[in-house]
Amino acid sequence: MSQVRVRFAPSPTGFFHIGSARTALFNWLYARHTGGVFVLRIEDTDKERNSEQFLQVIYDSLSWLGLNWDEGPGVGGAYGPYRQSERADIYREYLAKLKATGRTYEKDGAVWFRLIGDRTEVFDEHRKKTVTKVKAAPTVIQDLIRGRVERVEDEDFVIFRSDGNPVFHFVNVVDDIAMGITHVIRGEDHLSNTSKHVELFKAFGVPVPHFAHIPLILKQQGAGKMSKRDQGALIEEYQRRGYLPEALVNFLCLLGWNPGGDLEKLPLAEIIRLFDLPGVNQSNARFDDKKLAHMNMVYLLALAPDEFVARARAYFERHHPAAPALQAAPEVFQAVMLLAQPKIKGLEELPAYTAYLFTEDYPVDAKVKEKVMGKGDPKTRLTELIASLPGFDFTSDAAIEEGIKALAAKGSLGFGDYQAVARLAVSGTNAGPSITSLFRLLGRDRVRQRLERCLAG
Numbered sequence: 307m308s309q310v311r312v313r314f315a316p317s318p319t320g321f322f323h324i325g326s327a328r329t330a331l332f333n334w335l336y337a338r339h340t341g342g343v344f345v346l347r348i349e350d351t352d353k354e355r356n357s358e359q360f361l362q363v364i365y366d367s368l369s370w371l372g373l374n375w376d377e378g379p380g381v382g383g384a385y386g387p388y389r390q391s392e393r394a395d396i397y398r399e400y401l402a403k404l405k406a407t408g409r410t411y412e413k414d415g416a417v418w419f420r421l422i423g424d425r426t427e428v429f430d431e432h433r434k435k436t437v438t439k440v441k442a443a444p445t446v447i448q449d450l451i452r453g454r455v456e457r458v459e460d461e462d463f464v465i466f467r468s469d470g471n472p473v474f475h476f477v478n479v480v481d482d483i484a485m486g487i488t489h490v491i492r493g494e495d496h497l498s499n500t501s502k503h504v505e506l507f508k509a510f511g512v513p514v515p516h517f518a519h520i521p522l523i524l525k526q527q528g529a530g531k532m533s534k535r536d537q538g539a540l541i542e543e544y545q546r547r548g549y550l551p552e553a554l555v556n557f558l559c560l561l562g563w564n565p566g567g568d569l570e571k572l573p574l575a576e577i578i579r580l581f582d583l584p585g586v587n588q589s590n591a592r593f594d595d596k597k598l599a600h601m602n603m604v605y606l607l608a609l610a611p612d613e614f615v616a617r618a619r620a621y622f623e624r625h626h627p628a629a630p631a632l633q634a635a636p637e638v639f640q641a642v643m644l645l646a647q648p649k650i651k652g653l654e655e656l657p658a659y660t661a662y663l664f665t666e667d668y669p670v671d672a673k674v675k676e677k678v679m680g681k682g683d684p685k686t687r688l689t690e691l692i693a694s695l696p697g698f699d700f701t702s703d704a705a706i707e708e709g710i711k712a713l714a715a716k717g718s719l720g721f722g723d724y725q726a727v728a729r730l731a732v733s734g735t736n737a738g739p740s741i742t743s744l745f746r747l748l749g750r751d752r753v754r755q756r757l758e759r760c761l762a763g
């Protein structure tokens with residue numbers, strides 16, 4: 307079999323969303339699985355709706371997800387240019403080819419593609435005009451995901467508008483021919499166009515590529531397709547929130563593809579090995595942001611310590627460049643981040659989760675304060691802690707725990723009797739890493755200052 311050539315063909319008319327990312331990913335995976343070529347083609351013929359900003363978002367999002375293209379803008383290739391706005395000559399050349407087959411005609415300044423079949427003129431009530439209906443044989447699409455699909459095209463359609471610009475169906479098919487595309491993998495919303503495309507391929511006298519239409523992504527709740535406006539739909543949002551791209555890729559590939567069994571976290575190499583088009587589900591997939599958040603957490607937990615710290619630093623540098631965390635000594639930054647690693651769901655939680663470890667200027671949760679200070683005798687506990695601190699061994703969590711326990715034993719109390727108020731004092735909240743770790747990282751002096759501040763406030 308000849309080499310597989312697939313393409314991802316986005317139109318830069320809006321932000322890059324989950325559905326587009328999944329289509330790109332399935333194309334990329336299929337290319338990597340088969341040792342084929344992944345082409346990026348920009349379908350930017352609609353001058354009014356395209357923008358350079360959206361184009362940049364496509365490049366950035368694909369790169370961030372690691373979906374590198376073998377041919378396309380920026381990398382070139384033997385079938386360029388890869389932006390449709392730069393391929394006008396090729397479209398004119400292919401129009402001439404099609405004209406030569408006798409399958410086109412001109413009407414009202416536009417160029418039409420003529421279907422084969424008996425024709426009758428009928429008055430279309432809806433459009434309030436007379437149209438020509440063609441009794442053509444059904445077009446058969448052998449879809450690698452949907453199976454056999456039949457569609458009937460019953461009207462000729464425009465391929466070049468009266469303003470001289472080619473329409474989507476024409477440029478899409480011409481580029482698939484000119485770029486040697488063997489498999490068209492795209493969203494199911496294009497299935498309704500495919501019979502037109504198949505008829506064009508046949509009219510050009512070239513083999514029809516394989517088609518694989520990927521089912522829709524349904525929004526989290528209710529019926530209906532996920533749209534760009536739905537929450538959680540945009541890829542750049544995940545990028546901004548510090549999601550790990552590999553977690554998103556893993557999540558996306560399970561959105562409509564089933565590797566068999568209940569495999570969840572899969573190394574990319576394994577996904578590439580297992581991925582195949584018949585494994586893509588025929589039914590629509592439902593988006594589940596909790597599942598995505600969970601996947602992200604699973605990936606975060608699995609990162610090697612150095613890698614986690616590097617990602618955390620990159621996240622701060624990019625999204626919180628003024629954060630005190632970045633002023634801390636590298637070993638302090640590292641120690642704090644590793645404490646947070648098993649406790650957070652996403653990197654976006656890090657700034658708030660770790661703030662009090664890097665600055666004295668951290669918020670105190672008023673509700674927590676009210677609760678903690680209203681129970682037992684917290685001020686006495688604080689006073690006792692402050693008095694005992696000089697005798698504590700600060701070199702390890704275990705030693706600090708010893709110290710607190712010894713203090714508690716004197717008054718027939720337990721470790722727990724000191725915990726809530728100590729935590730409130732050093733962190734302003736009631737959740738976080740263990741209190742002993744907090745003490746150790748902050749060090750004796752800062753702990754004392756915070757306990758005293760709490761006692762005074």
Ligand code: GLU
Nearest residue numbers: 315316317349478492496
């Ligand atoms: N440009 C089309 C879109 O963004 C893709 C068409 C195709 O993949 O064939 O929906």
